Amino acid sequence: MSRNSLAPGADTAPAPDGGSGAGRGPLARLASAAGRWEFLILLLIIATCVAGQAISPQFLSRASFMTGSLDFTEVALMALPLTLIIITAEIDLSVASVLALSSALMAWLWMHDVPMVPTVLLCLVAGALCGLFNGLLVTKGGLPSLAVTIGTLALFRGLAYVVIGDQSVTDFPTAWTDWGFGMVGTSILPNTIAVFAVLAVIFAVLLHGSRFGRSIYAIGANQEAAYFSGIKVKRIKLILFVISGVVSALAGVIISLRNSTAAANVGQGFELTAIAAVVLGGVSIFGGRGTVGGVVLALFLLAAIQKALSLSESISTAWIQVVTGALLIGSVLGPNLVSRMNEARARARMRGDAQARPPTTSQEEAV
Amino acid sequence: MNTSRITRALVASAAAACLVGAVAACQDSSSDSSSTTAKTGGGGEIPKGLKTVSMPKQLGNPYEELEHSGVTEAMEELGGTNRVVGPTDAGASSQVPLINSVTQQKPDAFIIAGNDPNAVAPALKAMAKAGVKVVAMDSDVAPDARTVFINQANTQGVGEDQIKLVCELVPKCTGEIAILSATANAPNQNAWIKVMKEVLKQDAYKGLKLVKVAYGDDDDQKSFQEMQGLVKAYPNLKGVIAPTTVGISAGARYLSTSPFKGKIVMTGLGTPNQMRKFVKDGTVTAFQLWNPKDVGYLAGFAAANLVAGNITGKEGETFEAGKLGERTIGKDGEILLGPLQRFDKANIDDFDF
Numbered sequence: 126m127s128r129n130s131l132a133p134g135a136d137t138a139p140a141p142d143g144g145s146g147a148g149r150g151p152l153a154r155l156a157s158a159a160g161r162w163e164f165l166i167l168l169l170i171i172a173t174c175v176a177g178q179a180i181s182p183q184f185l186s187r188a189s190f191m192t193g194s195l196d197f198t199e200v201a202l203m204a205l206p207l208t209l210i211i212i213t214a215e216i217d218l219s220v221a222s223v224l225a226l227s228s229a230l231m232a233w234l235w236m237h238d239v240p241m242v243p244t245v246l247l248c249l250v251a252g253a254l255c256g257l258f259n260g261l262l263v264t265k266g267g268l269p270s271l272a273v274t275i276g277t278l279a280l281f282r283g284l285a286y287v288v289i290g291d292q293s294v295t296d297f298p299t300a301w302t303d304w305g306f307g308m309v310g311t312s313i314l315p316n317t318i319a320v321f322a323v324l325a326v327i328f329a330v331l332l333h334g335s336r337f338g339r340s341i342y343a344i345g346a347n348q349e350a351a352y353f354s355g356i357k358v359k360r361i362k363l364i365l366f367v368i369s370g371v372v373s374a375l376a377g378v379i380i381s382l383r384n385s386t387a388a389a390n391v392g393q394g395f396e397l398t399a400i401a402a403v404v405l406g407g408v409s410i411f412g413g414r415g416t417v418g419g420v421v422l423a424l425f426l427l428a429a430i431q432k433a434l435s436l437s438e439s440i441s442t443a444w445i446q447v448v449t450g451a452l453l454i455g456s457v458l459g460p461n462l463v464s465r466m467n468e469a470r471a472r473a474r475m476r477g478d479a480q481a482r483p484p485t486t487s488q489e490e491a492v
Numbered sequence: 493m494n495t496s497r498i499t500r501a502l503v504a505s506a507a508a509a510c511l512v513g514a515v516a517a518c519q520d521s522s523s524d525s526s527s528t529t530a531k532t533g534g535g536g537e538i539p540k541g542l543k544t545v546s547m548p549k550q551l552g553n554p555y556e557e558l559e560h561s562g563v564t565e566a567m568e569e570l571g572g573t574n575r576v577v578g579p580t581d582a583g584a585s586s587q588v589p590l591i592n593s594v595t596q597q598k599p600d601a602f603i604i605a606g607n608d609p610n611a612v613a614p615a616l617k618a619m620a621k622a623g624v625k626v627v628a629m630d631s632d633v634a635p636d637a638r639t640v641f642i643n644q645a646n647t648q649g650v651g652e653d654q655i656k657l658v659c660e661l662v663p664k665c666t667g668e669i670a671i672l673s674a675t676a677n678a679p680n681q682n683a684w685i686k687v688m689k690e691v692l693k694q695d696a697y698k699g700l701k702l703v704k705v706a707y708g709d710d711d712d713q714k715s716f717q718e719m720q721g722l723v724k725a726y727p728n729l730k731g732v733i734a735p736t737t738v739g740i741s742a743g744a745r746y747l748s749t750s751p752f753k754g755k756i757v758m759t760g761l762g763t764p765n766q767m768r769k770f771v772k773d774g775t776v777t778a779f780q781l782w783n784p785k786d787v788g789y790l791a792g793f794a795a796a797n798l799v800a801g802n803i804t805g806k807e808g809e810t811f812e813a814g815k816l817g818e819r820t821i822g823k824d825g826e827i828l829l830g831p832l833q834r835f836d837k838a839n840i841d842d843f844d845f
Contacts, residue, residue, distance in 0.1 A: 183596040192592035293584055295610035306614055380585060386611035388584040435577075435593035442590060443551060443580055 162407035162460065166422040170429060177433030180440075184433055187313045193432035195306060195383065198317040199224060199376040199392060201424045203399040204406075205321075205328045206369035208420045210270075211403050212332070213344045213362055214412025215263065218274040220373040221395035222281035223255045227377025229285035232294035232387035241301060249374050255281055256370020260363035278396065285389035293388035297381070305382030317379050324372070329417035337361070345412030401449050402427050405456040427452070538796045542572030545594050546603040546788070549631065550582040555763070555784055555845040556605065559630060562788025563603050563795075569814055570796050572600075584608035591615040594624075601625040601795035603788070606633035613637035625798040629791040630784075639798055639805040640825040642791045644782040645832065647680075650735070651687025653780060653832040654760065658731050659697055661757040661777055666699035667730030670722050672743050672760070674710040674736040684735050703729070708739045715742035723752055734760035740779060744770040764835050764843040771840050783833035784845060790816055790829055 177184035203220040210217050227248040234244040255277070262273040309319050332338040343351040344358050352358050381387035406423030408415025427449065434445050546563040548556035560576045567574040577594065579586035587607055592615055594602055602624050606612050609632060616637040620626050629642035659665040671688070673681045685705060692702055703726055708715025715738055723729060723746075734740035740762040747753050753775050762779045770776040793813040794803070803809040805825045813819045819827055835843065 181597070186596065188592075188596050192589070192596070196589035196592060293608055293610065302614075384585040384588060384608075384611040385614060386584050386608055388608060388611070390583045391585050393581045393583045393586070431589070432593065435590055436596060438575060438597065441551070442577060446580060 163416070163419050163422055166406070166419065166426055170422065170426050173426060173429045173433060177429060177436070180433050181436035181438070183436055189432050189436070191308065191313050191315060193428050194318045195315040197424065197428040197431070198315070198321060198383065199380050200395050200398045200402065200427075201318070201321045202324065202376040202379070203369075203373050203395065204402045204420055204424055205324055205417070206365065206372045207399055207403050208406070208408055208415060208417060209328065209332060209341055210362075210365050210369055211400075211408050211410060212341050212412055212415050213365065214348070215270040215362060215365075216274060216400070217259060217270065217366060217369045218396050218400075219255065219259060219277040219281055220369060220376075220399060221392045222278045222285070223252050223370055223373035224377035224380065224392045224395065225285040225389055226255065226281045226288070227252055227374035228381045228387045228391050229289040229389040231378055231381050232289045232292070235294055235297060235387070241298060245378050248378050249371050252370040252372075252374020252377070253367050254370070255374070256367040257363070259370070260366030263366065264359040264363050282389070289387075289389050291389070293386050295386050297385055297387075302382050302385040305379060305385070317383060320379070325417060325421055332417055341365075342413060345409075345414070347413075397453075398427065398449060401453040401456075405452055407456075407460070409460075410457055423456075536800050536802060538570050538800045538802075540571035542567060542570060542601070542796055542799055543599045544572065544574045544601045544603060544792065544795055545597070545599045546574055546576050546791070547587060547590065547594070547605070548576065548578040549587075549605050549607045551578040551580055554765075556630075558843075558845045559605065559784040559788040560603075562785035562790075563792040564788075565785070566789045566792025566814060567796070570792070572796065574603075574792065575599075579607075582607050584611040587612050588615045591619060595619040595622050598622060599624060600799045601627060603627045603629060603791045603795055604633065604638070605630040607631070609633045625795055627791050627795045627798065629787055635824050638825070640794050640803075640821060640827055642787055642794060642829065643826050644784075644787045644829045646826075646828055647683045648687055649828070649831060650761075651684045652691050654684070654733050654735060655688050655691045655697060655700075657778060657780055657834065658733050658757060658759055659700060661759055662700065662731045664699065665697065668701050668703045668726055668728050669731040669733065670703055670726065670729060671705045672715060672719055672722065672732055672734040672736075672739040673705055673707050674739065676707045678710070678736075681735050688733070700731075708734075708736075708742060710736055710738045712738055712742050715739045716746050719743040719746040723747075723750070723756065729756055731757035731759065734758070734762075736760070737762050737766060737781075740776075741766045741770070744775050748773060748775040761832075762835075763845055764840050765845060767835065768840055771835070771837055778834055778836040780832040780834055782829055783843075786816060786833070787829055789814065790819065790827065794819075794827055 174185060183189065203224070207217060207220065230251050231244055231248050234247060235241075239247070259270070259274055259277055262268050263270045266273075304316050307316050308314060309316055332341060340351065340356045340361055343354070343356055344361060348358060377392070380391055384391075402423045403415070403420050404410055405426065406415065406420030408420060430448055431445050434440050434448065435442060544563065544567055546560045548560050550556065564574040564576070577590055579590060584607055587604070588611065591604075591612060595615070595618055602619060604612065604616070604626070606628060613634040613636070616626050616633060626638045627640055627642065628638040630644060632641045632643075635641070658669060662669065671685055673685060689702065691697065692700055704722060706718040706722055708718045715734075719732065719742060722732060732743055734743050740758065740760040744758050744767065747756060747758055748770055758770075758776050759779050761781050763781060767776060767779055790813050793811065793816070797803045797811040798805070803811050803821060805821065807821055807823055809821045810818055816830070821827055
């Protein structure tokens with residue numbers, strides 16, 4: 126896939142049209158900012174807010190924010206490590222199944238009188254092991270992560286049912302469950318979203334401000350080149366899968382507390398929403414590009430769309446999935462089309478206007 | 493390069509934070525529903541224009557669609573409207589985000605078939621706090637998270653009704669009968685069988701002799717073989733009750749191709765779609781199940797009466813439930829639907845579930 130000014134993170138390699146807009150005039154800078162993917166998402170969020178308010182006067186309210194963000198906690202958490210994994214051009218489809226396994230394990234441990242703190246810790250360890258399993262198959266086994274994690278998507282969900290069957294456990298200590306659906310102080314920020322915010326900052330610093338992060342981009346841009354430049358490709362991927370397992374297990378603990386119920390059938394289909402958020406956030410599904418900020422904005426957009434649709438009195442909830450799917454396709458297709466157009470324009474410019482060839486012809490050639 | 497990337501990440505985060513702030517700044521729009529004003533308290537009329545929302549466990553299940561169409565029928569009869577909202581999967585917590593949104597819409601009442609009794613409880617309590625009456629039906633939720641629960645079938649009734657039906661179908665209500673159950677430890681079936689055994693001791697049924705309880709494990713193949721075994725082992729067998737939808741259809745399938753077709757009575761609990769062909773080809777004369785549409789209909793009337801203040805959910809309170817007549821609230825806010833619906837050649841085509 127070719128590079129383009131629309132996609133975030135394009136600056137990991139010099140963009141063909143000359144870069145970031147620094148040193149150019151304010152107008153040009155504005156234009157380049159407007160062309161950025163994050164800006165588009167921001168526009169979409171504003172459009173959703175306007176449309177949402179038209180759909181229901183309840184849309185722009187404190188309650189919408191509180192419940193809308195609370196209900197999105199798990200997807201948001203899982204999207205963070207997924208962002209890093211997808212930038213390395215791998216994928217983890219098993220996240221929601223790790224969440225379910227963690228929830229089931231939590232139920233089992235609590236049923237067997239294990240205190241809360243060790244229960245939570247053991248769930249996180251189990252998540253790490255799930256991630257390690259994925260990571261080893263991908264790195265040592267040399268298998269494609271798509272195939273491995275489709276397998277573990279079924280495997281971990283199956284294990285969750287083995288652990289707890291169709292039972293559910295609900296008698297967690299109220300201090301813990303109250304935290305799960307509580308707000309920070311008297312604000313409208315759910316506790317769980319505060320956890321997400323902290324993790325988002327950590328992941329942003331990790332990806333955008335550390336050597337580790339630079340290696341992640343390098344692997345995604347060109348794995349061979351990264352390997353020969355001394356980057357420990359396999360080890361970094363393994364670490365990312367383990368992180369993904371741990372964060373997904375944390376999401377499993379949180380969803381169990383938030384609903385005061387631990388069961389094996391929670392979070393079905395969450396992996397798709399999380400991947401949709403990552404790709405919609407401007408992360409290239411082919412690796413090498415993307416920002417945590419873009420993904421955070423995309424999560425906000427998806428949560429807003431879901432809230433707006435669920436508040437509508439005339440739109441069926443089935444449309445939530447339709448819209449999520451359409452956005453996913455659009456966000457893969459959109460940058461691709463724009464980059465083709467940009468390239469075509471750039472090539473036409475290089476050939477020079479003197480030849481005065483009709484732009485349509487050159488565009489066709491470029492494509 | 494590096495710092496600019498961090499700056500950019502921070503700018504993006506800041507933008508998100510601004511949005512949060514913008515939403516926070518918005519006033520909490522608390523438009524009270526106007527139709528709740530006609531509260532009359534105790535025995536009053538149901539106000540017109542009530543708005544309810546009903547939530548199935550999952551969209552696209554014909555049984556549940558029928559159930560919730562009952563709620564809509566009741567509300568339309570009362571001059572109100574009902575809207576069906578549901579998740580696309582039946583996960584323990586899939587209903588929660590939708591419940592939260594319904595709370596914001598503030599309908600007069602909310603009717604739910606819970607996927608998980610406790611996962612939905614916090615959201616339902618928040619809804620009740622916002623002034624919405626909460627009614628559970630079909631699958632109960634935690635009792636403190638709803639005001640009343642519409643129970644489609646209580647143990648005693650299901651046991652009695654099935655013996656009543658087999659007595660009617662077996663010639664002269666005399667002869668050997670057997671039960672083809674689900675698994676040996678299925679709680680529902682075992683409770684019903686216990687009642688059946690008690691009921692059989694009554695004088696009215698002294699002609700019937702229960703010879704065997706077989707277990708098909710709710711597995712089609714196993715149930716089929718158990719049915720075969722029963723027929724072989726008890727040559728004088730006159731009737732089989734299968735209080736499970738898997739058992740009754742497997743049993744009927746065996747009989748339909750055997751020489752005992754029409755000679756041994758097959759009955760129990762089944763769904764019309766499953767049993768239609770066996771009723772039409774004469775293998776099965778009649779079977780039972782609760783009428784799902786009536787479950788919703790009763791829930792709709794209970795919800796409307798709660799809003800009107802005619803009932804509060806206390807044991808012993810009564811209300812009129814349209815075509816179903818008067819209903820009384822039982823222990824723990826339970827309202828019983830009543831006797832099982834009988835399905836036979838005459839009415840089976842009226843049902844699609």
